[in-house]
Amino acid sequence: MNYRSYFKAEWMSLLRRKQDTLNALLFFVMVITLFPLGVDPSADFLAPAAGGIIWCATALSVLMAVEGMYKEDYNDGSLEQWLTSGLSVTFLVFLKVLAQWLMVVLPLLLVLPLLAQMLFLPMSVLSVVMLSILLGTPALFFIGSIGAALTVSLRRGAVLMLLLILPLYIPVIIFATGAVRAAQMEMVYSGQLAILAAISLVALTLSPVMAAISIRASVN
Amino acid sequence: MNLQLKNLWIERGERDLCRDLSFSVLNGELIRIAGENGAGKSSLIKAILGWVHLEAGNLEFNGEDVTQHRDMLLQCQLYLGHTPGIKSVFTALENLRLYCPQASEEALEFALDQVQLGAFVDTPAAQLSAGQKRRIALARLWLTDKALWFLDEPFTALDVKGVDALEQRMSDHLSSGGAIVITTHQPLLSLAPKVIELVA
Amino acid sequence: MNWTWFHKLGSPKWFYQWASNWGGRCVYLGLMLLVIGIVWGLAFAPADYQQGNSFRIIYIHVPVAVLAQSCYLGMGIAGFVALVWQMKLAPVFIKSVAPVGAVMAFIALVSGAIWGKPTWGTWWVWDARLTSVLVLFLLYMGVIAIQNALDDQVFADKAVAVVSLVGVINLPIIKYSVEWWNTLHQPATFKLTEKPSMPMEMWLPLLFSALGLYLFAAGLAMWRMQSEVLKRERKANWVKKEVMSHGV
Numbered sequence: 001m002n003y004r005s006y007f008k009a010e011w012m013s014l015l016r017r018k019q020d021t022l023n024a025l026l027f028f029v030m031v032i033t034l035f036p037l038g039v040d041p042s043a044d045f046l047a048p049a050a051g052g053i054i055w056c057a058t059a060l061s062v063l064m065a066v067e068g069m070y071k072e073d074y075n076d077g078s079l080e081q082w083l084t085s086g087l088s089v090t091f092l093v094f095l096k097v098l099a100q101w102l103m104v105v106l107p108l109l110l111v112l113p114l115l116a117q118m119l120f121l122p123m124s125v126l127s128v129v130m131l132s133i134l135l136g137t138p139a140l141f142f143i144g145s146i147g148a149a150l151t152v153s154l155r156r157g158a159v160l161m162l163l164l165i166l167p168l169y170i171p172v173i174i175f176a177t178g179a180v181r182a183a184q185m186e187m188v189y190s191g192q193l194a195i196l197a198a199i200s201l202v203a204l205t206l207s208p209v210m211a212a213i214s215i216r217a218s219v220n
Numbered sequence: 221m222n223l224q225l226k227n228l229w230i231e232r233g234e235r236d237l238c239r240d241l242s243f244s245v246l247n248g249e250l251i252r253i254a255g256e257n258g259a260g261k262s263s264l265i266k267a268i269l270g271w272v273h274l275e276a277g278n279l280e281f282n283g284e285d286v287t288q289h290r291d292m293l294l295q296c297q298l299y300l301g302h303t304p305g306i307k308s309v310f311t312a313l314e315n316l317r318l319y320c321p322q323a324s325e326e327a328l329e330f331a332l333d334q335v336q337l338g339a340f341v342d343t344p345a346a347q348l349s350a351g352q353k354r355r356i357a358l359a360r361l362w363l364t365d366k367a368l369w370f371l372d373e374p375f376t377a378l379d380v381k382g383v384d385a386l387e388q389r390m391s392d393h394l395s396s397g398g399a400i401v402i403t404t405h406q407p408l409l410s411l412a413p414k415v416i417e418l419v420a
Numbered sequence: 421m422n423w424t425w426f427h428k429l430g431s432p433k434w435f436y437q438w439a440s441n442w443g444g445r446c447v448y449l450g451l452m453l454l455v456i457g458i459v460w461g462l463a464f465a466p467a468d469y470q471q472g473n474s475f476r477i478i479y480i481h482v483p484v485a486v487l488a489q490s491c492y493l494g495m496g497i498a499g500f501v502a503l504v505w506q507m508k509l510a511p512v513f514i515k516s517v518a519p520v521g522a523v524m525a526f527i528a529l530v531s532g533a534i535w536g537k538p539t540w541g542t543w544w545v546w547d548a549r550l551t552s553v554l555v556l557f558l559l560y561m562g563v564i565a566i567q568n569a570l571d572d573q574v575f576a577d578k579a580v581a582v583v584s585l586v587g588v589i590n591l592p593i594i595k596y597s598v599e600w601w602n603t604l605h606q607p608a609t610f611k612l613t614e615k616p617s618m619p620m621e622m623w624l625p626l627l628f629s630a631l632g633l634y635l636f637a638a639g640l641a642m643w644r645m646q647s648e649v650l651k652r653e654r655k656a657n658w659v660k661k662e663v664m665s666h667g668v
Binding site: 085160170175216 | 442456503555559561562565569570572574575578579582583585586587589590593594596598599600601
């Protein structure tokens with residue numbers, strides 16, 4: 001195994017399980033649909049709340065996608081092969097999260113314009129929402145991968161993983177919706193986006209190390 | 221190559237799997253770890269590879285402390301456990317290619333042929349039995365250049381013909397200077413193993 | 421600098437004996453200071469000219485809230501020590517302190533709510549500090565939950581260290597983000613605790629109760645760590661001797 005063959009295989013296996021990606025996307029759409037139904041379908045409520053709704057749905061779908069990301073690798077012994085491959089487990093984690101991110105976020109960005117219409121989000125703000133998702137979701141994926149690695153050996157790890165990880169998502173959600181709100185009020189939003197990018201960069205460098213430690217501890 | 225295990229003490233829960241266990245693995249040597257089910261044969265291999273905790277003891281590989289320089293050991297070895305990392309979404313050939321990216325198409329097919337999977341090259345692993353999946357992993361032994369092998373019960377997935385082929389491959393590996401640490405109930409007398417007995 | 425104390429901390433036996441000397445003293449001295457501080461604060465300190473007597477809850481609320489944060493900081497440092505130097509006592513520290521910190525965060529939330537009712541008119545306000553204490557409480561629950569979910573000691577120790585360390589790295593970011601979010605939402609008129617200066621008669625009892633609570637919690641943590649050390653080192657000879665000489 002080397003890094004290239006691993007990334008290729010990971011990408012291919014994600015492509016073969018298209019249904020998983022589709023499910024994450026459907027879940028995203030479903031959560032968004034709940035808000036007009038559950039709270040208020042009028043444009044007066046939805047337009048200002050759209051950024052927050054989209055981001056809550058994004059965070060939840062990312063958690064869903066990330067939660068089981070090592071499950072199969074744990075059960076079929078791939079993680080044991082990671083640990084004995086002589087390759088850096090940290091970098092393997094990085095590659096895996098990267099593949100997952102591409103597979104979930106790109107389709108999500110594609111359906112976003114449609115959903116934005118349904119939430120009465122002004123077209124001018126849509127680009128900011130997409131930019132915030134592009135810059136903010138890497139943090140969600142990388143932080144989530146730590147929780148997934150910690151709970152991979154547990155049969156019912158999903159809720160525990162949510163409890164561990166969701167509080168850490170708060171800053172990303174705050175700054176992302178802050179950027180969207182600023183854009184809606186026609187104020188400067190580059191500061192919030194810069195902070196989002198910074199959080200993602202920190203998560204991207206530190207999380208794989210933590211996830212690798214957790215994987216090493218999980219496999220025994 | 222010189223792997224030294226000195227005074228290993230491994231615990232599982234409240235039970236000692238071994239205490240003060242010492243042995244060495246040198247070029248051309250076959251080490252058979254024997255013992256009943258649950259005696260801790262797999263755990264011993266996992267402890268050498270570093271993911272079962274050592275209560276006490278020293279591991280040295282080529283004179284270097286393994287706990288400090290684990291990569292040196294990992295670069296030189298190949299480990300096949302009970303679940304050897306075979307993905308069900310891939311075909312037999314694709315699975316093998318993931319682990320042996322340098323090997324040519326012919327080499328991959330040849331290796332699969334050695335473990336009686338010649339007819340299943342393009343079959344998704346999801347449609348193969350557990351034993352067949354393990355045989356995909358065993359095919360790696362025909363493609364690897366790693367000197368030290370750790371094999372956990374490799375024979376359970378094989379029929380008589382497969383056992384012969386694997387014993388032949390192991391004997392070739394040993395005579396070319398490699399070393400093997402294996403757990404198995406098979407006595408392997410033709411290969412003259414050094415036996416380490418674990419008592420449950 | 422002399423590092424022997426650091427290396428001694430690596431020895432559970434040394435710690436056990438040290439804690440037997442200091443644990444009790446910390447608890448009793450701390451309790452004494454705490455009682456003095458609280459009685460002084462509740463009964464004798466002058467009333468606040470704005471909030472009247474309701475401000476007196478700070479003699480409980482503030483020490484508890486500060487301690488809740490300090491505990492998590494300590495756990496994060498211990499997590500780092502556990503992962504980098506594999507010190508045996510670091511996971512013991514995390515395991516022993518987490519429930520103490522969680523209780524402190526909980527008391528801080530409840531006392532904050534009680535304080536909020538007369539001053540703000542509601543039990544809960546999405547104030548920056550309240551929100552970040554709520555998040556802190558959730559982080560504590562995460563540490564405790566993963567500790568309980570994992571049976572394997574070695575694994576549980578690693579997991580708890582990772583969670584604490586990741587939490588501590590995130591804590592300032594969370595705090596900053598919540599504060600930033602809060603100023604965006606509402607003007608800062610609610611910040612009543614930050615007065616430019618507090619008269620000495622109000623401030624001294626606060627110092628007493630804070631100091632007392634810290635000592636009390638430190639002693640409590642030592643006691644908890646001691647029993648955890650005994651459990652983990654049950655096979656060591658010194659533990660057998662210790663149990664024999666004191667009885668069970």
